Amino acid sequence: MHKEPVTRELFDQVMVPNxxxxxxxxxxxxxxxxxxxxxxxxxxLQGGIAVSCLGHSHPGLLSALHDQAEKIWHLSNVMTNxxxxxxxxxxxxxxxxxxxxxxxxxxxxxxxxxxxxxRYAWEHHGPEKNEIISFKGAFHGRTLFTxxxxxxxxxxxxxxxxxxxxxxxxxxxxxxxxxxxxxxxTCAIVVEPIQGEGGVMPGDPEFLKGLRELCDEHDAxxxxxxxxxxxxxxxxxxxxxxxxxxxxxxxxxxxxGGGFPVAAMLTTAHVAKSLxxxxxxxxxxxxxxxxxxxxxxxxxxxxPDILKGVKARSDRLCKGMMDIGxxxxxxxxxxxxxxxxxxxxxxxxxxxxxxxxxxxxDEGVMVLxxxxxxxxxxxxxxxxxxxxxxxLERFExxxxxxxx
Ligand SMILES: *Cc1c(COP(=O)(O)O)cnc(C)c1O
Numbered sequence: 001m002h003k004e005p006v007t008r009e010l011f012d013q014v015m016v017p018n019x020x021x022x023x024x025x026x027x028x029x030x031x032x033x034x035x036x037x038x039x040x041x042x043x044x045l046q047g048g049i050a051v052s053c054l055g056h057s058h059p060g061l062l063s064a065l066h067d068q069a070e071k072i073w074h075l076s077n078v079m080t081n082x083x084x085x086x087x088x089x090x091x092x093x094x095x096x097x098x099x100x101x102x103x104x105x106x107x108x109x110x111x112x113x114x115x116x117x118x119r120y121a122w123e124h125h126g127p128e129k130n131e132i133i134s135f136k137g138a139f140h141g142r143t144l145f146t147x148x149x150x151x152x153x154x155x156x157x158x159x160x161x162x163x164x165x166x167x168x169x170x171x172x173x174x175x176x177x178x179x180x181x182x183x184x185x186t187c188a189i190v191v192e193p194i195q196g197e198g199g200v201m202p203g204d205p206e207f208l209k210g211l212r213e214l215c216d217e218h219d220a221x222x223x224x225x226x227x228x229x230x231x232x233x234x235x236x237x238x239x240x241x242x243x244x245x246x247x248x249x250x251x252x253x254x255x256x257g258g259g260f261p262v263a264a265m266l267t268t269a270h271v272a273k274s275l276x277x278x279x280x281x282x283x284x285x286x287x288x289x290x291x292x293x294x295x296x297x298x299x300x301x302x303x304p305d306i307l308k309g310v311k312a313r314s315d316r317l318c319k320g321m322m323d324i325g326x327x328x329x330x331x332x333x334x335x336x337x338x339x340x341x342x343x344x345x346x347x348x349x350x351x352x353x354x355x356x357x358x359x360x361x362d363e364g365v366m367v368l369x370x371x372x373x374x375x376x377x378x379x380x381x382x383x384x385x386x387x388x389x390x391x392l393e394r395f396e397x398x399x400x401x402x403x404x
Contacts, residue, residue, distance in 0.1 A: 006037075022361060029056025032383040032391075034366065043391040045317075045379045046366040050196070050228050050340060053255035053301060055380035060296050061258050068292035076283055083291035087264075090298050094237050096246045097266035101275065102286035106227035106253035107141025109263035112280060113249045114145050114190070116267070117221045120274040121187035125219065133180050133220075134190040135171040137198030140225055149190055151198070171195060172203060174210040181218050188221040188249075189214065193239040196228035199374045200335060200342025208245045221248040221271065227263070231255030232301035232381050234338035235310035242337065255381075258297040262290035301381060310338045310381050313388060317341060317377060320392035327396075328403045330356075331375075339383075343375040359398035365391045 008023055024036040032055050034042045047053065054061060068083060075081050088100035103109045114132065121129040134140070138151040147155045148162040151171075156162055170176040177189065189211050195201040215222040224247035229239040233255055236242040240250065248271050253263035284290070300306060318334050321343050325331025331343045345353060353369035360367045370376040379388075
């Protein structure tokens with residue numbers, strides 16, 4: 001093992017250069033606070049990119065992990081296990097779903113969903129019905145199929161040939177979908193109810209309802225990618241419940257494990273039939289340790305007081321960011337839902353989102369970006385209100401310096 005002190009420089013020597021991580025290395029977290037190697041403290045509004053939904057070192061998650069670790073970690077899918085079955089039952093009880101497939105990441109859950117919609121159409125309607133409609137600006141993961149369905153061409157550049165039969169419509173523009181959809185060819189519409197990476201852009205309720213109707217008219221399946229918007233983030237267990245539009249397939253990851261890698265694809269019993277024995281699989285999917293942790297996450301965040309608390313925290317954070325935005329002329333609006341917020345930069349600050357992230361780090365607050373024009377916030381769903389106030393104070397200092 002490498003015995004010398006670990007530094008940020010080591011990253012450039014041993015890691016594939018596909019990331020550009022910040023200059024500090026965090027070593028410890030508790031609640032919504034993080035400390036780096038030098039002992040500097042940060043208020044965490046990144047939440048591991050909408051993952052650490054109960055903050056860091058949550059006692060309930062620690063004991064769930066510890067208890068399961070002493071029983072059994074892993075079996076593969078040659079055997080089933082108690083934590084996976086319990087978690088699947090909970091997810092069915094809490095949502096429209098009747099069947100669950102477990103995976104390890106959002107991209108994998110989506111890969112399963114995209115394979116399922118093809119397979120379902122192939123079985124029920126024939127091989128011609130294989131086209132997927134998705135949206136510009138969408139993000140669905142980094143496997144070849146998921147970047148192809150995603151709507152950010154730069155993520156596909158140099159990796160072609162891409163899987164075919166995928167068309168991109170304009171988000172929040174039902175007419176653009178109508179131009180692409182057909183009963184003969186379209187097998188599914190795939191959408192994030194709130195586009196996350198694409199700039200924290202909420203779907204219009206009428207748009208999402210319209211997609212449901214179009215799917216029904218054209219015998220196509222509706223897939224909601226709730227990898228980012230799910231697991232309590234909006235103050236609802238899943239955003240589809242907020243919109244009152246029920247998909248046929250829903251994918252969940254990020255917050256689902258609260259920091260432990262786990263993902264799920266939820267669907268109905270009827271649709272699930274198309275993934276019969278041997279059609280799809282995953283070695284780690286349904287891992288006992290992962291499911292035990294996710295169970296604790298689900299049990300905790302599904303409590304009404306936690307979900308209500310998201311609303312109160314959202315209002316406080318939203319108002320604080322709007323105040324800063326107005327005072328310094330940096331934000332034109334704060335959009336999103338619950339604790340997935342996007343602060344949209346004004347004309348003058350276009351392209352500068354990363355500067356806000358870096359300025360925040362200098363003042364001890366961690367924020368995210370979503371593209372070059374949006375400062376994104378996705379903190380713990382149980383972040384103490386005093387931490388929100390502290391974060392706002394630190395962020396204001398950062399903005400003051402940046403705009404001076
Ligand atoms: C993060 C994200 C993904 C990809 O998840 P991974 O765990 O990184 O594979 C897919 N869809 C959405 C909406 C996401 O935000």
